Amino acid sequence: MRYLTFALAKGRLAKTTMALFEELGITCEAMKDKNTRKLIFVNEDLKLKFFLAKASDVPTYVEYGAADIGVVGEDTILEEGRNLYEVLDLGFGRCRMCVCGPEEAKDKLLHGELIRVASKYPVIAKDYFYNRKHQTVEIIKLNGSVELAPIVGLSEVIVDIVETGSTLKANGLRVLEEVCDLSARMVVNPVSLKMEQERIRRLIGDLRELTQNKEA
Numbered sequence: 001m002r003y004l005t006f007a008l009a010k011g012r013l014a015k016t017t018m019a020l021f022e023e024l025g026i027t028c029e030a031m032k033d034k035n036t037r038k039l040i041f042v043n044e045d046l047k048l049k050f051f052l053a054k055a056s057d058v059p060t061y062v063e064y065g066a067a068d069i070g071v072v073g074e075d076t077i078l079e080e081g082r083n084l085y086e087v088l089d090l091g092f093g094r095c096r097m098c099v100c101g102p103e104e105a106k107d108k109l110l111h112g113e114l115i116r117v118a119s120k121y122p123v124i125a126k127d128y129f130y131n132r133k134h135q136t137v138e139i140i141k142l143n144g145s146v147e148l149a150p151i152v153g154l155s156e157v158i159v160d161i162v163e164t165g166s167t168l169k170a171n172g173l174r175v176l177e178e179v180c181d182l183s184a185r186m187v188v189n190p191v192s193l194k195m196e197q198e199r200i201r202r203l204i205g206d207l208r209e210l211t212q213n214k215e216a
């Protein structure tokens with residue numbers, strides 16, 4: 001039996017995923033060591049390998065087949081636009097992609113003015129403004145702390161993830177429009193799904209049952 005390899009977005013998503021797997025009897029003790037700097041973990045009995053990658057790289061590992069399966073947020077999947085099968089909504093990591101800004105930016109959005117939009121997600125932002133709103137905007141790519149942009153005058157609005165809303169609130173910004181809902185997803189390499197159909201489909205089925213029971 002060959003190894004099935006998982007690329008997990010490191011951080012909270014990977015931890016929640018492993019907690020879910022544990023409920024299915026899929027464990028990896030070495031991953032629980034908080035001090036470890038290791039990036040790859042193996043369960044020899046079940047012939048599984050897990051590796052921790054930066055979220056935006058997870059779709060890349062899966063598309064190229066370096067990982068058979070990935071767990072990553074829908075935001076990253078949409079932004080990366082890779083050739084993958086999205087097979088399951090895992091139901092955790094729920095948040096929203098929103099257009100945010102100061103109250104006064106609302107008018108500029110309504111009137112379709114040529115505004116500047118800062119975002120870590122230029123693909124999602126462009127798709128929203130050009131294809132859904134038919135509004136021409138200037139997209140400015142940032143890498144983090146995006147809430148700064150409208151405060152310091154880099155942009156009129158941002159397109160970003162809102163989870164609790166506390167970052168917006170602390171910086172005097174608010175949600176102006178909603179782009180889409182997001183959550184953690186399981187993605188699979190199309191060739192892996194064919195080659196390891198039985199193991200992967202069984203895992204998807206077990207996870208689906210588990211996550212549906214949790215939501216019920």
Ligand code: PRP
Binds near residue numbers: 145160161162167
């Ligand atoms: C994310 C996101 C928002 C914040 C939203 O940022 O980009 O800034 O979390 O969460 P909240 O609604 O619960 O406040 P992250 O913490 O990943 O940092 P970054 O902006 O530096 O990437």
